[in-house]
Amino acid sequence: MVATSTAWASLPEGDAVQLQPSMEQRFTSNIATKLLTNWHYKTTKLDDQLSEAILDSYIEMLDPNRSYFVATDISEFQRFRHGMDDALRHSNLTPAFDIYNVYSDRVRERAEHARARLEQPFDFTVDEDYEYDRTEAPWALNSQELDEIWRKRVKNDYLRLKLAGKEHDDILKLLDERYENMDRRVAELESDDIFNYFMNAFAQSIEPHTAYLSPRGSENFEISMKLSLEGIGALLGRESEYTRIERVVPGGPADQDGRLKAGDRVVAVGQDADGKMVDVVGWRVDDVVDLIRGPKDSVVRLEVLPEDVGVEGPSTVIDIVRNEVKLEEQAASSRVIEVEQDNGELTKIGVIDLPVFYLDFNGMAQNLPDYRSSTRDVHRLIDELEAEGVEGLVIDLRNNGGGSLLEATTLTGLFIDRGPVVQVKSSNGRVSTEEDDDPGMAWEGPLAVLVNRYSASASEIFAAAIQDYGRGIVIGEPTFGKGTVQSLMDLDQYSMTSDSPQMGQLKITQAQFFRVNGGSTQNRGVLPDIRFPTAGDPQEYGERSLDNALPWTEIDAASYQPAGDLERMVAVADFHFQDRVTSEQEFRWLLDDIEEYNAEYAEHRVSLLETERRADMDRREAKREERKALEAGLADGPLVDDTDPLAAAEQGEDIAGPELDDEDAAEDEEDDRPDLMLRESARIVADMVELSDSQLLTQQFSQMTDKTSGEGIN
Known part of the structure; x- marks a missing residue:
């Protein structure tokens, strides 16, 4: 994979790589297709209707703003409209790659056109406008019509920078690099990336929260849940053909070493004290990340160009001992807000910000004493806030997209005595209940849950339970409306051979959440008791705006005793x-x-x-x-x-x-x-x-x- 990426980065201008599916991808698609059509919560038939949805979803995934394909391309793709089902049934990925290769050509054409357009003058006295959102617009009829759309796009890009005070030469340089990088980023995509896009187009044609996770995606998902990884503690980004250090994670190995700085550009990576330095200029960021990550106590060497040094150098080699890096920015945190009452007295209100419901599953399974858990951290923060004399509590779940179902249950248990928290209905109709069996509460005082349109899944389970029990009030916006349960299926477990490559995982919807009062959080979300004024139409965001989303429904209420x-x-x-x-x-x-x-x-x-x-x-x-x-x-x-x-x-x-x-x-x-x-x-x-x-x-x-x-x- 790495060698291929490097080769593509150095291709002469105008050359195009025609990607093809591998036998391993065909094998993976065969297993995934069987699981998606037999184990999903939603009854799914691999037929012409699903084929149409897959084609539309894949085209939209590649070109959501209708900026690259033209109407003749879309017309040509219609030969696959009723054939995607047959192709998947026979593990034939050629249609997906044929469509992508056209897309790659179109991006190259647009990049060349945009760069050439920069060489021509702009007239900002002409009364015209640029339609920047083309998601619902008709496809451009031909390349000439698309040229006109891009003429306005480039003109708008230039005008934005001019209005920001940048000089003409600087604007041209910046935009030329932008359009060149647009082409480069597509050229760097590999066969595995195309397979990932297509399988996700297939999965989301069934239901929006079903997904295919590549081996790399599976690893990143695990990291996000346990809030730690083994590496150097640096966030990487892209600057032209260089991988750039965007931020050094506080407390991580790189931060403690002190030599690596934000803005440094990585030009080579070596393993251990004497391993060969591998040049990574022009590489994809995720491939560079793979080289830098590694087991605890091992050494990685980075050759970097400091931010204040030109591309000609000199460079510096920094050796860092890898260690566990805690991703603290995703962990629960707290603060105290003092509110002045009408009588002049101050009331201390504690706020706990929880960005995600996290749990180190492996650490819990091994019974490690310090494994990370959102419930554990929130309990600790409550104790600290009580010691500061707070009289009320706000749990801030804005932008919290969910996480562990177990954590949603145990966190609710901190605020109710005991009882059911959420009902789960499986595809066979069986209803089970996740319950808090731990008596007592960590906090018994006034409580509010702050949510917005991006609070989803586990956040909605928690907010709904607090609301149904009368334990606190929900304030903010109507939530996202994701009331479905996904399970991870390791595709390697379904291989018939022991030496099969890593095939990744399926995140597949197999059940639906229901509140203890019987209503679903699906589609409607949780409606706040006190609603804040917000912009936009609620019907245009959240689950209700997604294609193929399951509808709202209800079941019998669970047996529970409201607190008040x-x-x-x-x-x-x-x-x-x-x-x-x-x-x-x-x-x-x-x-x-x-x-x-x-x-x-x-x-x-x-x-x-x-x-x-x-x-x-x-x-x-x-x-x-x-x-x-x-x-x-x-x-x-x-x-x-x-x-x-x-x-x-x-x-x-x-x-x-x-x-x-x-x-x-x-x-x-x-x-x-x-x-x-x-x-x-x-x-x-x-x-x-x-x-x-x-x-x-x-x-x-x-x-x-x-x-x-x-x-x-x-």
Whole structure:
């Protein structure tokens, strides 16, 4: 694999590699096809209907923004429309590779066209616009029509950089490198990559959370779950033909050694003290990662060009002893927010941020005393927060896409006494229950779960259980809606020979989650008790927006005992929240941004008239300056992110296919400003702390009812 990658990187301009499937891939596809059509939760037939879905999914996976293929290509591909099922049945991967090879040619053509277009002048006084989102647009009829689309794309790329203050020569150099790298990244793809794309197009044509994991993908999945790996502790990226050190992981071997820095470029890698140095210039990043990773206590040598040294050198060789690297940025963390009450007193609210439900399965199986677990870490953080005197708790699950089902169950057990947490229905109709059998609670006080549209799977199980038990309230946005259970199937176990190569794994949906109240989290997600104002149409994100997603359904409720009824507390807390939304400056800004976003984002296009773009920039800058002037008088400082809500849309970036993501995009700078949604969550929990006094709750509920009745609100 490595030698092939290097050879491709050095191909002369204009040469194209026609990739072909291997016998091992044919064998793997045969096993995967049988498992996908016989063991999936959803009854699946390998027929013409599925064949159509596979073809459409594969084309969309390669060219989601319709920027490379033309209508004649799509027409030509229709010969496979009712043949993908037969091809898979006979382990014939040729159609997938034929389509990819056309795609590779088209990317090369677009890169050449874009680079040539840079040599021509741009006229920014012409009143025209660029449609940057072409996901629903018709395919370009021919290469001439696609040339016009790309003329506008290149023009927009240039204008963006010009508006950012870059000089003409710098813009040309940067864009030329970008388009060259676009071609290079596709040229670096190997047969295994194409096989991976096609098998995932097949899997997702059945159901969106079913997937094929290559051997490398399986390894990365395990790393993400146990939050550790054995290596040097550095995150790698791409800079032209070099692998670049993007970040050194705090506390890892490279950080402790101190010589390797962010910005350094790796030009060669050697194993042990005297192993041959292998040149890696032009290699794919994941191949370089494979060379650098290795067992604990072994030595890896990196030849690097420091950030402040030109490509001519001199280079430096750094030897680092590999060790276990903890990926702490994915681990649970905590903070305390102090909320000032009307009487001037401060209420301490603890916040626990949980990015993923993680568990070191191997460490647990070996009964290691320090194995990583989200439940263990959260329990420890609760103890620390209690010692600091917090009176309420927020569990922040925003952007938490899930993880271990076991962890969702045990984490829920920290907040309920005991009982069922989630019901699981298998494909044969059998319903089982995951239960918390551990009596007692780690936290018995006021509790809120903060979620957003990207909170999914295990996050939804936890949030739904807290809601159903009346143990706490859910606040934020409706969640993603992933209520299905996936199992990992090691394809090597189904091989008839003992010397078969690693074939990877299938992540296959085999069951569905149901709440203890009987409803599913699938498709609908978890609806918050207190809903924050957010941009966009909820139907356009999450499970409900995905092709082939399973529908919502329900089963009988489990036998469980709610901890309490929070209906009146939710009503009063929401009443206070809505009052803040209408009266406070920060929320007025947020609502204004949302209104502007909803009105303009649907356009999916941006003007290429420089005067109009500059006027729009000036308007937005004046808006930001006005806000900054007002922010100075806010007691808590600025709570609303003043980033333009339309900025991402107006960048006009291509929604790229495989390996075509822009690599010159700057990393987001760490934002130390207060988080409005998090601070408001703390204020809601502080209200809950106050409303824990039943007499006060009754009084405020009565006052709220009288006021809303008087205003004619139902």
